[in-house]
Amino acid sequence: MELYELTVHELIEKLDKKEITISDITKSYLSRIKEKEDDVQAFVTVTEKEALEKAEELDKKETRTKYMGIPIGIKDNICTKGLKTTCSSKMLENFIAPYDATVMEKINNENMITLGKLNMDEFAMGSSTEFSAFKTTKNPWDLKRVPGGSSGGSAASVASNMVPWALGSETGGSIRQPSSLCGTVGLKTTYGLVSRFGLIAFASSLDQIGPVTKDVEDNALLLNVIAGYDSKDSTSKNIEKKDYTKALVNDVKGLKIGVPKEFFGEGINDEVRESIIQAIEKYKELGAIVEECSLDIANEALSTYYIIAGAEASSNLGRFDGIRYGYRTKNASNLKEIFVNSRTEAFGPEVKRRIITGTYVLSSGYYDAYYKKAQKVRTIIKDKFNELFSKYDVLITPTSPTVAFGIGEKTDNALEMYLADLCTIPINIAGVPALSLPCGVDKEGMPIGMQIIGKHFDEETIYRAAYTYEQNTKFRETYKPYFKK
Amino acid sequence: MKVSKEELLHIAKLANLKINDDESESYLRNLNDILNFADVINKLDTENISETIGSTDNVNVFREDEIKVFEDNAALLQNAPEEEDNMFKIPKVI
DSSP: OOOSSSOHHHHHHHHHSSSSSSSHHHHHHHHHHHHHHHHOOOOEEEHHHHHHHHHHHHHHSSSSOTTTTTTTETTTTBOOSSSOTTTTTOOOOGGEEEEHHHHHHHHTTTTTEEEEEESSSSSGGOOSSTOSSOOOOBBBBBBBBBSSSSSSHHHHHHHHTSSSSSEEEEESSTTTTHHHHHHHHHEEETTTBBBBBTOOOTTTTEEEEEESSSSSSHHHHHHHHBOOOOOTTTTTTOOEEEEEEEEOOOOOTTTTEEGGGGGGGSOOOOOHHHHHHHHHHHHHHHEEEEEEEEEHHHHHHHHHHHHHHHHHHHHHGGGGGSSSSOOSSSSOHHHHHHHHHHHHSSOOHOOOOHHHHHHHHHSTTTTTIIIHHHHHHHHHHHHHHHHHHHOOEEEEEEEESSOOOOOSTTTTTTHHHHHGGTTHHHHHHHHHHEEEEEEOOTTTTEEEEEEOOTTTOOOOHHHHHHHHHHHHHHHHHHOOOOBOO | OOOOHHHHHHHHTTTTOOOOOHHHHHHHHHHHHHHHHHHHHHHOOOOOOOOSSHHHHHHOOOOOOOOOOOEEEEEEEEOOOEEEEEEEEEOOHH
C-alpha cells in the first residue's frame, strides 16, 4: 500500500512508531500529484520545492508533535504569506499574500506542510469549479464530470489522494456539495467557530472555513487545529476549546434523528433519495430514533441566499479597483476608467452576475422589497431550524440533489446551476453546522453524499452520528475513484 | 420582465462594470430569472419579524484601539500595479 492512500490518523500512527519519515510522506504525495494532476487539475499552485525542504528540516527535529510533517492542501482564497493567493481569478492572478490567514498560522504552528493551493470557482462563486479563470477541475471518479464547487479543488485533491486533507470554504454549500460529488467528508462549521481572518471575503455573514478529509476521524483532527476564537474576526465566537476526537463514538443508540420530508421530494434524483433512505434505515438498525419532520423552506432559503450573498459580494468586491493590488487595465486615461476597465476585464461572468444581482437588490427603491425582506426571511429560516432542534439531535437529508453532473452541462443557465445547492444552502442561512458523508454510489458508480445537520456549535453530535455510520458501513474500503476517461 | 435593459446598464454603472450590447441579454435573463425565483419569499408574512443581520448573536464587539504597525511594507507594495517612493501610483486626478 502506498503512503498516499492512508488517512492522516494512520500516517500519524506510523510517524509515532518511526516506521516512516516525514520526507517519505511528502515524496509519496508529490509523486501522486505528478501522476494524477494532469488528469484532475486540482491545483493552482504546487509548492514542491518548499514542501521537500520543510520535510527534510522537520525530519531532523528530535521531538515530534502530533501534526508535524502532515501535508495539506489549501483552497486558493485563504491567504498564505509569500505564496500566490488567486481566488482563481484574473483579478488576483499575481497576488502574493502579505500575511497568513489565522487558520494558516495555526497550521504552520503545528508544522504541517502545505503542498499547494487548490482550484475553485472564481471568488468561490459557483458549484462546479467551471468558473475558475484558470482551469476546470475534473471529478476523480469520472473525468468528464465536475467535482462540484466552489471548493472543487479541495474535494478532488483529497479524493484522488493528492493531499491527505485540505481546507475548503463555504458560503452556500461550497464544501459539502463537492464533498458529496467526490466521495469525501466535508464539514461546514458553525458560523463563528473558525476565524475568517485572511479568508478573502465573498459574503461575510455566511463565509466559513472547514475541513475536507478522507474520513470522519481526520475531519475531527483537522477541526481541532483550526477552530477557536480570534480577536481579528469580530464574528468569531469566544467559546471553550474542544477536543472533537472525543466525539468519535461508535454508538447512536437513542440519538434522535429528524428527516425533513421536503428534502426527499421533487428535484431529488431517485437513486440519491434511495441511497439516503437506506442510510437512514441503517441508523434505525443501529438504535437511533428516526422520525419524519417538516422543513419546507428550501426555495425560500435559496432565494434569500442569492439576494444576501449577492448584496454582500457586491459590497465586498468593491475593493477590487486596480489601485493597491490586483489587476490594473492598460486601457485607461483617468481614475474612473481604471476602476471600470480593470473590473470589467478581470472579473469573470459569474462574478459579474452576482455583483449585478447584489447591486440591484441594494439599490434605492428595491432595498426593502428584496434585501430587507430576505433578512427577515432569514429569521424565519433560523427559527424553523431552532424549532426542529428542540426535538431532534441531528437532521439528515441528501447533500446534493444529484450525483456529479457533466462538464458544460449547467454553465449556460445560472439558475439551474444554483439549484445544485438546494439542500445545502438553508444551513448557511441558519448558520448551523453540517457535514457531508459518502453513503453509496449510483448505478454508474458515482458517489452519493448524506448530509448530517446539527445544532449551533454542536459539531460533536454530527461527528458521533457520522463516525458511527462510517464504522458500520466502510465506504472508503468498498469504493475508490477510478479516474474514468 | 422585472428589469429593463436600461435599468441593467444603470446597475452595471453603479457597480463600476461595463456590459457590452452582446452580453446584456444574458445578464438580463439571469437577473430576471433570479428575481422571479425570489418571488417565493414575497409570499411569506414577515410583518412582525425582525431582520437577521448576521449569523451570530454577537453585538458591539469592542476592543482596545491600539496601533499595531505592519512592518512589511515591501510585501504590500509588491502587489501594487504601479508604485513610486513607497506610494501607490494613479493617473493625475486634479
